[in-house]
Amino acid sequence: MARIVVIGAGLGAMAAAARLAVAGHRVTVYERGATYGGAVGRFERDGFAFDTGPGLLHLPAVYRDLFVKTGKESLEECVTLTQVDPASRHVFADGTRVDLPNASRAGTVAALDAALGAGAGERWGDFLVRAREAWDRTRRPLLEEPQPADPAPLAREPYPALKAGLLRRPTTTLAQIGARELREPRLAALLDAYAWSYGFDPATAPASAAVLPYMEQTFGSWYVAGGLRALADAVYERCRKRRVEFVFEAPVEEVLEKDGRAAGVGLAGGETVEADHVVSGAPVPVLYSDQVIGWERQDDWPRHQEIGTSRVTVCLALRGPREATAVHRTVVHAAGERPTVTVLRPDDPAVRPDADHESVTVTATVATSAGGDGESFADRMVAAAGQAVPGLRERLLWRHVRTPEDVRRDTGSAEVPGPALAGARGLLLPAANRSPLPGLWFAGGWSHPGGGLAHAGMSGALVAGLIVEGDGFRGSQ
Numbered sequence: 486m487a488r489i490v491v492i493g494a495g496l497g498a499m500a501a502a503a504r505l506a507v508a509g510h511r512v513t514v515y516e517r518g519a520t521y522g523g524a525v526g527r528f529e530r531d532g533f534a535f536d537t538g539p540g541l542l543h544l545p546a547v548y549r550d551l552f553v554k555t556g557k558e559s560l561e562e563c564v565t566l567t568q569v570d571p572a573s574r575h576v577f578a579d580g581t582r583v584d585l586p587n588a589s590r591a592g593t594v595a596a597l598d599a600a601l602g603a604g605a606g607e608r609w610g611d612f613l614v615r616a617r618e619a620w621d622r623t624r625r626p627l628l629e630e631p632q633p634a635d636p637a638p639l640a641r642e643p644y645p646a647l648k649a650g651l652l653r654r655p656t657t658t659l660a661q662i663g664a665r666e667l668r669e670p671r672l673a674a675l676l677d678a679y680a681w682s683y684g685f686d687p688a689t690a691p692a693s694a695a696v697l698p699y700m701e702q703t704f705g706s707w708y709v710a711g712g713l714r715a716l717a718d719a720v721y722e723r724c725r726k727r728r729v730e731f732v733f734e735a736p737v738e739e740v741l742e743k744d745g746r747a748a749g750v751g752l753a754g755g756e757t758v759e760a761d762h763v764v765s766g767a768p769v770p771v772l773y774s775d776q777v778i779g780w781e782r783q784d785d786w787p788r789h790q791e792i793g794t795s796r797v798t799v800c801l802a803l804r805g806p807r808e809a810t811a812v813h814r815t816v817v818h819a820a821g822e823r824p825t826v827t828v829l830r831p832d833d834p835a836v837r838p839d840a841d842h843e844s845v846t847v848t849a850t851v852a853t854s855a856g857g858d859g860e861s862f863a864d865r866m867v868a869a870a871g872q873a874v875p876g877l878r879e880r881l882l883w884r885h886v887r888t889p890e891d892v893r894r895d896t897g898s899a900e901v902p903g904p905a906l907a908g909a910r911g912l913l914l915p916a917a918n919r920s921p922l923p924g925l926w927f928a929g930g931w932s933h934p935g936g937g938l939a940h941a942g943m944s945g946a947l948v949a950g951l952i953v954e955g956d957g958f959r960g961s962q
């Protein structure tokens with residue numbers, strides 16, 4: 486039995502903690518905040534409740550596996566999962582609307598043909614075939630296995646090059662797919678919106694970001710009753726059942742080294758805790774820049790400051806019932822001054838005071854450095870959300886705006902890291918789970934296979950596999 490210290494109680498770190506405890510290790514989580522969940526938070530006021538992080542789950546298989554491997558009750562016995570159908574409504578800049586069904590390729594093709602004109606659906610379907618090729622080429626190394634010792638092959642673009650005349654013409658950015666292959670401004674906007682929702686600018690995101698719409702449209706989008714915070718509750722409860730100890734309001738300030746390997750952590754206040762392994766679920770760049778980890782690779786991280794994005798979230802408390810025809814998720818595409826926003830309207834009694842009120846969450850991706858007047862940006866977000874919620878202005882009781890600074894308070898970094906992507910010369914491959922210091926491991930969105938609920942959950946599985954099975958560990962499935 487090893488003593489294992491986990492830094493942070495985010496979802497990736499908790500996924501690792503539960504698995505390590507089941508393998509017989511003594512696991513203690515030190516969390517700098519007063520609660521678990523990190524980004525997966527909840528804001529509550531006057532009987533209204535809002536997810537302040539993700540509002541939908543993709544690839545629930547990652548959490549199904551966690552619950553199967555760590556106890557008797559399955560994920561579905563611990564939380565109520567429902568598929569969101571339609572998966573999303575899109576309102577384009579010209580006012581065109583389309584509802585995309587959940588996980589139905591044929592339904593999506595038909596819906597796009599009906600809304601955007603004959604041929605649009607087929608073009609999207611052909612694109613998804615190519616996106617699937619990129620997914621098949623990268624799925625294992627980029628999601629289900631530890632990062633290979635030599636990640637160089639993953640720096641190459643896996644999205645298939647198309648023939649232009651006699652030559653194959655490589656596609657290097659997602660925006661190029663829109664312009665060259667989709668050739669319809671609204672289809673291109675649809676593709677762009679997927680990239681933005683994971684925090685990537687389509688102008689710079691590699692073509693391999695095509696795996697993101699492929700993943701969502703193939704495996705579906707799921708809501709957790711009570712809000713996504715209920716998933717964090719369930720993972721925390723699972724950790725507690727497996728005797729993982731949690732110490733809150735205990736920021737880790739230092740990773741201790743002895744004889745060339747991690748030997749424990751130093752807490753604020755001077756206390757030290759010895760350990761055989763340290764698993765860090767805290768943002769890797771912050772660990773480096775705050776000198777929690779003090780070795781030479783620190784220089785690898787400034788790129789995140791340049792390309793990183795965050796989120797602004799506006800929680801809207803509305804009077805009046807949610808209309809029967811409302812959809813769960815609407816993406817309102819940018820038009821003029823209005824930014825692209827995702828509007829979530831869960832039909833869930835647990836998140837509203839009564840049937841005569843409604844909780845609505847509006848999210849936009851912004852540059853991490855976006856400071857300034859959050860309220861005026863929120864005004865534009867609410868104006869956009871009006872396209873998804875009839876009578877929004879008249880129904881508004883109050884709103885609560887959350888900025889990148891709130892994200893920093895919840896997680897330790899204002900940036901929200903996206904999933905690992907191949908291509909882009911390897912710039913979007915995060916830190917490996919095995920750190921350069923033996924005995925120190927990285928889990929969570931800042932490490933392989935990157936950010937997002939499913940990916941971070943997978944990082945926990947990979948770290949636990951590497952610690953428990955050692956160098957021979959090849960993957961979690």
Ligand SMILES: Cc1cc2nc3c(=O)[nH]c(=O)nc-3n(C[C@H](O)[C@H](O)[C@H](O)COP(=O)(O)OP(=O)(O)OC[C@H]3O[C@@H](n4cnc5c(N)ncnc54)[C@H](O)[C@@H]3O)c2cc1C
Nearest residue numbers: 493495496497517523524539737767897929930937938941
């Ligand atoms: C606003 C927002 C919207 C998002 N939307 C989506 C979405 O739509 N879909 C999706 O899949 N994902 C989304 N995400 C990302 C997703 O929530 C995360 O990738 C996921 O929750 C995994 O987080 P994590 O494991 O990296 O830990 P985090 O949630 O980042 O938590 C890190 C934890 O470590 C703690 N910590 C930091 N430093 C220290 C220290 N020195 N000592 C002790 N503890 C420390 C923090 O307090 C925090 O609890 C969103 C995130 C945010 C913030």
